[in-house]
Amino acid sequence: MRQWRNIPSVLLYVLSFLLLLEWIWPIKVLSETADISVFLLFILICFLISFLRVPLYVSIFIKGAVIVYFLHSLYFEGSIFQIDWIPTFMDDIKSNMIDVFSANFLELSHLYRSLAFFIILWMIVYLLEFWLFKRKQIFSFFFMTLVYVTFLDTFTPYNASGAIVRIVLVGFLTVGILTFLRHLNKEKIKAEHTAFRKWVFFLSSWVLLSAFLGYILPKANPIWPDPVPYLKVFNVNGTMKKVGYGEDDTQLGGSIAGDSSVVFQTIVASPHYWKVETKDVYTGKGWIQSEDELRNIEFRGNDHIPITSFVKGSNYEQSVPQTSTVLQIKGYPHLLYPLGVTSIQSDRSYSFELDPSTEKIYSFKGAESLPLDNYSLTYEVPYYTADMLRTNGSVNKADLNGSIMSRYTQLPDNLPSRVKRLAANITKEKTNWYDKAKAVEEYFKTGNYSYSLNDVATPDEDEDYVDQFLFETLQGYCDNFSTSMVVLLRSLDIPSRWVKGYTEGKYIGMEGDLYKYEITNNNAHSWVEVYFPQVGWVPFEPTPGFTNEDAANTEEDDERIETESSVQPEQQEEKEINESNQAINNEKKENKNHSASNRGNIVEGMFSQGWIWQLLLVLLLILTVYYAYHIRVKWLPAYYIRKLKYSDKDESFLYAYTVLLKQLNRVGLTRDTGQTLRDYAKRIDERYSTNEMTLLTRRYEQYLYGNQLKHDTWLEMKELWENLIKKTIA
Structure with missing residues (x-):
């Protein structure tokens, strides 16, 4: 059957x-x-x-x-x-x-x-x-x-x-x-x-x-x-992680590898950083978010986004409204936005929710959180003078909102005292928050610290992440520099927070009069924002080799910096040259831009x-x-036929006969124990209705018993051998 x-x-x-x-x-x-x-x-x-x-x-x-x-x-x-x-x-x-x-x-x-x-x-x-x-x-x-x-x-x-x-x-x-x-x-x-x-x-x-x-x-x-905790530790200490946005920042450190996967593209009037979220509690190993009981705030497109980036008052310089467009590639359900964002323009079927504790914005279609393919954002570009920030940084702490001071000056109780001493030493000649913040920012760019994605240490259980970087390794990437600056400022009772997002990316061309940029996982980044009374949150960039355009908008005198929109026609040529040079620098910098933010659970990553x-x-x-x-039984004969096709050496016959025996064994015609070659040859010939195996075996036995090969043996036997080995795959 x-x-x-x-x-x-x-x-x-x-x-x-x-x-x-x-x-x-x-x-x-x-x-x-x-x-x-x-x-x-x-x-x-x-x-x-x-x-x-x-x-x-x-x-x-x-x-x-x-x-x-x-x-x-x-x-x-x-x-x-x-x-x-x-x-x-x-x-x-x-x-x-x-x-x-x-x-x-x-x-x-x-x-x-x-x-x-x-x-x-x-x-x-x-x-x-x-x-x-x-x-x-x-x-x-x-x-x-x-x-x-x-x-x-x-x-x-x-x-x-x-x-x-x-x-x-x-x-x-x-x-x-x-x-x-x-x-x-x-x-x-x-x-x-x-x-x-x-x-x-x-x-x-x-x-x-x-x-x-x-x-x-x-x-x-x-x-x-449970093996999961051990593998998480191994993931942090022993394997190379990739750059990119991730929600888990509880354990910072460790080397990371680049990833050029495109996340989104932007069309902007001028380049700027892109925020995703902020975090406020430093644990000694990484960042977590304080457990606020605030509910997410719902709003629609074109509504004013309930984020307070700046405090407009008598000392606030008039901001300049601009618009940027985001074309999502990765498809995250959260939005990316610049500092000072005020409203979103998008598909009307979408609504939005703001997590007030992290300032992270999610897009919703109905009750489901779904990514937006594209959207535009209106935002304000502030220009502050250094004198304004120095004045605001000299106010009495009692005039500040108590919740801001307690929330954004938090530090772990076991922070090593030498971290605080270093902060005091760096800023000992400074008398206001702005000059102190600039002194800390410049401290990381003096040459004592080096930027690297490789051989970056992870603190042991009894070590502090910032302390290890400041005094032992002196080597790291943006997470090391930004976290260290926040901790140093907080040790001076200057309210500051850790910000995650992306740099401006790589310039890829023009879109009308606007500039088009491409942002990849390599552009994931972290930086610092410092709170100044009557001004709001001001960004700082401590990582060597990076420049935040928003952080560069501070003047050293009372003269107002001109905005992109105020560039005169006669200055346009010079502006385009500068933008071209910037695009080249951005392209060179792309391989360095990174983030260690992808600290997601090993399961989700794997x-x-x-x-x-x-x-x-x-x-x-x-x-x-x-x-x-x-299926080698099907293709090996063709390989051996081609291999021996042009050989004229008699020794090739011995090799070919051995190959034939192995092939017969593969197709199930195994030689029984104790069976002679002659009897085995008869069995093969009966199977294939031929006498070719017998003829080949006789010539092979002549070699076995006479210890020599007749001249032109292979030329005589080649055709018989080819015919028989082809029959094994029929």
Whole structure:
């Protein structure tokens, strides 16, 4: 009876399909994949083709056609028979292949990722069939499935409690059936369906009983500690992290790697930094947000944003309104905005919420937080004089809002005293907040400290992050410099806060009379804002090599700085030259711009969409190599024929005969123990209805017993050898 018609084969196909499903279910939870039904349907088609024993070339054609059909239905409109979509499809594949070889996995398109996933599933189904019906072993895949699911259960939001039970039940049943079939083959027994049904019933009963007892019986507490905290520590201390925005800043430090993934583009009248949020509580290791009980503030587009950046009063210089436009690429649900933002112009169907404790703005469509593709922001560009800030920095602290002083001068109780002494020493000749803040800012640019993304230390449990940087390592990136400046200022009772966001980015061209910039993860950054009474929050940039245009808007005399809008026509040429030079400097600086803000949970980092597809691509490569190895019986003969085609050395015959023996062994024609070469040759000739193996063996025996080869042996035997080795792949 043919394989596809017997009951064990049907049952094995069903069980293997159920086992493979456990690899698919988590994808919807861990990635942005909205619908996995097409992948499940493709798996069913692959199993059905294998089940029906469809010829190889027909099988390849059907599976390829199904993949193309599914991809067309997912990513293209119109009929599949309209060939206008094919050039787009091919261009996408070509460009993504370049990204693959360049290791830009995060840049891969959804179409290409889906194609890669279909191919991976194709390879897995082939391997399952090989393990089930050739090797009659499934334990390796069963074990890998358990490890995969338990790993996801430990380190991701995926709950694998039910999955583990299902895997154990299906896996034990499959292993038991394969064990039964192996024994039948070994003993060369032909079992009837009645015996098999009894075996399956007995096996199923024991597996179900064991699972039931495991569920109801009392269980001891875990004896292994939770590995997640240890891996988090390892992630901080032992691995290279990538730059980019992240919400978790509780543990700063450690080396980081660049990431040129584009986050957003901007169209601006003049370049400026982009804020995301602020944090106010320094813990000695990093930053957290104070637990305010303030509720998020809702507002609509064009409404005044309830952020107080400046305090307009008698001493406040008139601000200049400007507008910037953001084109989102990354698709964050939060907004990016400049200092002094006043309103948002966007799609009317969106509303907004402000977290007043962090000044982080979220976009909403209905009740769901969704990213905006593009939006514009109106903001005020303040210009303050140094004398104004010196005057405001000399006021009596009692005149300040008490909540501002308590909130923005907070420091941990165990801050080393030498940090405070250093702050006092740096500012000992200064008498006002502004001069003290400038002195601290300039202190980091004197040459004692170096900017570096590599070999950046992380404080031990008994060390303070700022203290370690100021007195021991003297090397770091923006988080080190900005956090240290805030701590030094707070030790002088100057209210200041830590700000996260992005630098202006890289100049990429003009958009009419406006400038267009591209901002990548490499541009993620952190800086400092200091509070001055009757003025508001003023930015400072302590990181060497960086310039915040907002921080540069302070004059050293009473003369007002001209704004971008006041540039006269005769100054336009000089302005464009300066902007061009700035664009060049920005491009050079891009590789240095960074942030250590991506301190997100190791789970979220590892199983973000980019990592999922990187793992799938690696799996595809492994499966491809594995597939090529297991079908070597098909392609190795062609390789050896080509290799020996132009050889005229008699010694090539000996090598070719050995290759032939190995190939025969691969196709299942194994030489029995103690069987002579002559008897083995007769068996091969009977199998292929030829006498070529006998002729080849006689010539080989002449060499074995005579210890010499007849002249032109290989030339005489080459055709016989080629004919026979080709028959092994027919």
